[in-house]
Amino acid sequence: MKPQFTPLYRIWHWLMAFSVLGLLGTVALRKTFLSWRTNAEVIQLKLAEMGTEVTAETAKMVAKAIRTPMWEWHYLLALFLALSIVIRLVMVARDRSQFPLLQLINAPKEEKLKKAVHLLICMSLMVMTMSGGVVYYHELLGFTKEGVHWVKELHEYVMYAVLGLVVLHLGGVMMHELKTKEGIVSKMIHGDEEMETSY
Secondary structure (H helix, E strand, O other): OOOOOOHHHHHHHHHHHHHHHHHHHHHHHHHOOOOHHHHHHHHHHHHHHOOOOOOHHHHHHHHHHHOHHHHHHHHHHHHHHHHHHHHHHHHHHOOOOOOHHHHHHHOOHHHHHHHHHHHHHHHHHHHHHHHHHHHHOOOOOOOOOHHHHHHHHHHHHHHHHHHHHHHHHHHHHHHHHHHHOOOHHHHHHHOOHHHHHOO
16 A cells, blocks of 8 residues: 655645644734734833833834734745645645545545545645735735735635634544544654555
């Protein structure tokens, strides 16, 4: 039987997984601890308490400067995600992996839901990566910031879809592990080549 969890497959999976989780983490920081709106109010309030008055615009600039390193991590993680997509396309081109749509079509009935979630994850990540790239490189591509506003909104909406699909994926893996005891998580870490050759 041909090994499924080859080194290239595992590199692709974990590179994508860590990139996605890291990106979702930066978004969580942006919406909570590093929200410029919340922090701008705190900056303005605390400085006023110390007798220093600053405008709302100045407080906003400081708050945005504080979260600049977070955005740098976001862009770096996005590059790793783009790299994972390239690796997957290379795998498909070299016949090391089947295209997700074909996996869904060829899957037995009991595997259809799992393959559908995988397909949606792949499609969502591609849309999220491309839309993020357009927003980041909008000047290089000849667009104004206002001209790509709808792309930015699409990027954020797709991010919520990715979050939901990741939760579905993790839940499905846990259910599969508990139901079948196949050790799929262990195979995804250590591979199944050694298991294949030991029989």
